[in-house]
Structures are given as structure tokens and as C-alpha cells.
Amino acid sequence: MVLVMFRESFLKKWEAMKPSPDTGLQGFDELATIGSGSFGRVKLVREKNSGNYYAAKLVLKEMVVKTKQVPHIFNEKRVLMSIDFPYVVMMDFCRKDYDNLIFGLPFINGGELFTYHRKVRKFSEKQARFYGAQVLLGLEYLHNLQLLYRDLKPENI
Template sequence: MATTKAKAGLNNEGSPYRETNVSRTEASSPALSAGGAAPLSVANNSRTYSLDDFDTVATVGTGTFGRVFLVKDKKTRGFFALKAMKIPDVIRLKQEQHVHNEKEVLTEVNHPFLITLFWTHHDERFLYMLMDYVPGGELFSYLRSRGRFSNSTGIFYSAEIVCAIEYLHSKEIVYRDLKPENILLDGEGHIRLTDFGFAKKLSDRTWTLCGTPEYLAPEVIQSKGHGRAVDWWALGVLIFEMLAGYPPFFDDNPFGIYQKILAGKLEFPRHLDFYVKDLIKKFLVIDRARRLGNMKNGAEDVKKHRWFKSVDWEAVPNRRLKPPIIPKVSHEGDTSNFDTYPEDEWKKDTPVPPKDLEIFKNF
């Protein structure tokens, strides 16, 4: 049983798809992304889209100020995820920088385990991001239905995530929002990281308090300035949650969670493999200078850990490992792996005044 999690809309920097203080099982779905197709980034996509190119099929995710639609391209009959964000709410919740960060990061990345951004646009009411649609649903749904994953299943997902984090860090990008809700499965069962609202290009360190309480590294809570090490801490939390069925630090309120994180006391369930316990301990080190993944050899140290001894690291980014879970997907536009949402009168919003639109003129 996955434990209820409080959500952080912290320091006015809540994510577009995060609610404050709702349980994880009720939390809104993040922006979605595609199955199988090779990623194509904005930078190398020659086609210019318009909203008229698409028919809306269904809503597949909702959040504080956004909604994700499954849309069908009228020309190619292909499916995409269209994330629409209400500009007045983005401004009210002081999310302008996060929205720009998300676009900047996604425009720069091109990797088989990351969502792909094809096009951005805005009108007088909404910001739009066109991304690939990933029909398999969230890893969180599979974890919740199974209770916990086997050791070998945990190794598969962790290996693909290690490659995704290594790639982001090679581009000086810190992801900052690793958790089961932000990991989608494509039609074949491989991962795609989604929801880059907290991702940031790092010149040095950053001080923003953002993320989900259970996954925050100590240096984020203590406002010491943080960098890439936070993603390795979050991977330690994620591996623990995948194999135990609950996160290592949890409480009824965020401040109780923070206290437990800073105390750093780990209690492992008895069934956990010896090597995975060792790996988790090396990720959940308070001193980030000694945290696995954040030392001189970076991700190479992670890959060489004994828990991953069965992994062919050359095969991982080529999607040659056999996925342990194959989602039930009947066709490219299948929405059955996502929750259903009422198609309400969401679009009836007043236009934003021109001075507010200035902030998004390059979006």
C-alpha cells in the first residue's frame, strides 16, 4: 500500500501539476508524454503547428492551473499530449519562471527516457506545450496496484532512470522532481520522465525550496543551496519506495517528514536485498560531498554498484532491456491507463491584459 503523501506547493513555487496537501492517491496527474517513437525536440522539428491542427480527444490530467489533453493531429492522425496552462493562474501563483524553465529545458533535451516537446504557443488565455503522448500511464499506478515491486523490477526501472539522470546532468540540468507519479511507461513498458516544471539549468547552485516533501534532499530543506546531488538523493527514496511500497521518510504533515529526513534514520523492511540496502544508504547520505552519484566519477559510481551487476549498461539507453511490465494499450490513443476527468467548461476564462502577456511573449 503506497503511503499517503502531502504535496508541496512550497515558497510560492508549486508545480503546475501539484496540489498542496492532498494525498498522493488523489493527486492530479502530471503532464503526459509517447510510446515508442524516437524523440524529436523543438530545435529539430521543422513543422509549424497551430491549434486548429488538432481535435481534442480527452482530458488525461489536471492540476492547479493546467490541464493535459490527448489530441489527434488532423493531418497525420497521430496522437499528442497538449498541456494547456491558464495564464492568470500562472501569474497568481508566481509560476512564470518555472514555465519558462520547463520550456528551456525541454527544448534542449533529446533522450529516449525523457518526454519530447514539439511546439509551444500562447494566446490571450493559455500557454500551450505540445508533447508526445505516453499511453502506458504512471509508474505510480502500477506500484499502487501491486503494493511493491520485486528486486529485478526495481533494477530495471532504476537503470533506465540512472541513464536519464546521467544525461540531464551532462547538460547541467537538475531535474528536482523524481517520484513515481512523474515516471510514465510507454506502450512497450520503457520509462519516460515527465513534468519538468521544477527542472533547471544550473550555473552553480540554486536555493528554491520546491518538490514533494518525501523526496526532498536535506540541503533543499535547509536552504543551503543545492545542485545535481538532489536527484541522486531522490533516486534513493524512489528505489526504497518501489521495493518497500512506502517511502523511507513519511509523516502526516510535511514538517514531520522534514524532521525525519534531517535525522536520516533508515529502517528497512526485512525482505530487501543486501545490496539494495547498501545502495540506498549511499544515496541517502546527508553530506552531499559523500553521496553516491555526486562524487568525482558521477553516474559511473552508481552503475558500478553491486546491485546493478546484472545490468548491461550499453543496452539500457538503446531500450534493449526487457521491461517487467507491459502496459495494456489497445491503440496509440488509448486513454485507459489514465484517470477519467469531466470535460467541464474549463476554457471559459477572460483574456489576459496585454501587459501580463508581455511576460510570455517568447513562449
């Protein structure tokens, strides 16, 4: 019953998708770069009005076109804007500027499961059950929406 409710919410957001505004990171203070990759970088930003912190994923449009990933990036945007579940990161906002697509994700301080596991070396059974249950619930939610997550690894948790 709960999964049906989540699916209806997802579908409503999926159908109501609108184009991203051309405002870039206007209205945000850029504080630091917290990650980088082949398509761009992730910056820690603070919204000027609310003071809320976000991880802004800046994806270079040139790289998306060059690598023929345009349909994939549009699908990623649409999925991230439509999902809403406690154990899955969703997108709070999406914008663009001349060079970048900007995905505004919640800033979740604490790092990756991979880094934490490497630090503690071994999880207790209680910890392993806790993290495993969260991952399982997140995957159950996504599968209920007919979505398949193909990049599951500790670095992405």
C-alpha cells in the same frame, strides 16, 4: 563521448529557441481531458494531418502571472524543447492562445509508475533494476546538461 554529443545537441536547440506561434490547438482534435492541476489541464489531442496523438498540457497564463512563475515557465519550455533522450519526456511542440500556453508532449499510454507499482504491489528484482536503470540514465543525462530535476517521484515516471 555519447554524453558530449547529447550536450552539443541540447545547446544547439537551446540557442535556436523561437517564440511559440499563436495558433492554439488549431489543427488538432481534442479527444479527452486526461489530467488536471492548479495551473491547467492535460488533454489528449490528435493532429489532423498526421493522426499522431499528443498530451497537450494547457497552462493558464493568468495563473502563471498570478503566482509569479513567468521565468520558471519560460525555462521549462526552453528545457523541454531542447532535451532529446530516450528516457526523458521532451516537448514536440509549443503553442499559445489568448488564455493558455500549450506544451505538446508525446502521449505515452500506460500510466504512471506509481499506479503500476500499486497494482502489482511489489516489483521483482529484475523489474526494479529495469526501472531504476532507466531513471538513473535519465538523471545522468540531465546532470550532464547541468540540469537538476527536483520533482522525482513515481507519479512523474
